[in-house]
Amino acid sequence: MDQQQVRDLLAKYRFGRCTEAEKALIAQWYADTARQQPGLPADLDLETAREKSWTNILAVVRQPHTLETQPAVPPEVASGSRMEARIRPARAFYAAAAAAAVFCAGHFWLSENFAPSGRNATQRMLMASTLPGEVKTYRLPDSSLVTLNGGTSISYPAAFDDNAREITLTDGEAYFDVKHDMAHPFIVDAGRTRTQVLGTVFAVRAYRSLNDVRVTVASGKVGVRNGEGYPEAQTAFLLPDEQLVVDNRSGRAQKEHVNARSLAGWIHGALDFNNEDLKTIALLLEKKFNVAVRVDDNTLAAQRLTARFRAEETLDDILGTLAMAGNFHYRRATDQVLISMNEH
Structure with missing residues (x-):
C-alpha cells in the first residue's frame, strides 16, 4: 500500500469502519514495514510479531479506561472561566484509543520490543487526536499546552531532545500556548510548512483536504518557512494579529492582518x-x-x-x-x- 492508502485505512479504523480484510491489510503493512527496520534479530518471527501487535491493539481499544485532558479552554481565551474535559469510557475514548493504537502500536513492536537495548526515550512518539465535534487540550512534555480542534491529530516525542521541541500537526487545526525557552526552539511541522517560536501563542490550520496552511499569531513572534520542493523558499515573520496563508501547491505565502482571538473562537465553540x-x-x-x-x-x-x-x-x-x-x-x-x- 502507498502512504495515502495507509492513511485512509487508519482513518477508517479510527472510526470503527474497517472490515476484517482491511484489518488484515493494516497488519500486513506492519509486517512489511518491519522487514525494512535496521537492527532486527535474524531469527525474528515476523508473523508472530504481527499477530502479537494486532492483539495488543485490540486490548488497548477494549480496556475500560478514563482519559483526562487539560482544560479545554486556555485561560486567555476563556476570560477567566475554567473548563475541564473528562472523557469517560465511551465512543470518544475508544476512537481515540484506536487511533493511538494504530499509529503507535506498530511503532512499539517494531522499535521498542525488537530494537537494540539502550534506545533513547526521546525517540518514542506519542499521538493526540480529536474526533469531529471535540475540542481537547493536552499538556506537552515541556508543559506547553496545545488545544486541538475537531478532527485533528498531532504527534510528538515522549520527551523533547536537547536541541528543539518539535511536533507534527498531521491533520487539522491546533492552538499552541508555548512555554518560553530561549535555548530550545518550539517547532511545528504542518504540511510543507515549518513554524518556529521560542515562546508565544499561535494557531496552525492544516487540514489535508484544504488548499492552504494558515499560521495565526495571538502573542509573541513566529517564524514560518515553506517546505522543500517549492520553486522559491520563503521565510516570513509574524507578529500578533498577523496570519500567513501558504498555498499548498505553489508555496506562495501571503501575510494578512486578522483578529487572532476571534479566529480562535472555535476553542470555546464559536x-x-x-x-x-x-x-x-x-x-x-x-x-x-x-x-x-x-x-x-x-x-x-x-x-x-x-x-x-x-x-x-x-x-x-x-x-x-x-x-x-x-x-x-x-x-x-x-x-x-x-x-x-x-x-x-
Missing part, C-alpha cells in the same frame, strides 16, 4: 469565517458538528463569505444565515448536508 471559501466553511462545519457537508458546484464552492457565529447556534442556524448571504440552497439528508445553487 465560529469566525474571515473571507473563507464555501469549501473551507463546509469542512469546518463538518469538524464542528460531525456531519458531512457537501457542496455540489465548484463555482459555488469557491464563493467567499465572512460571518461570525456564537457557540450556542445550531448547524441549521448557521446554514440558514450563510444560505441567505451566499444565495444558495441546502438540504439535510440522513447523514449529510447537501449545498447547491438556488434554482431560478
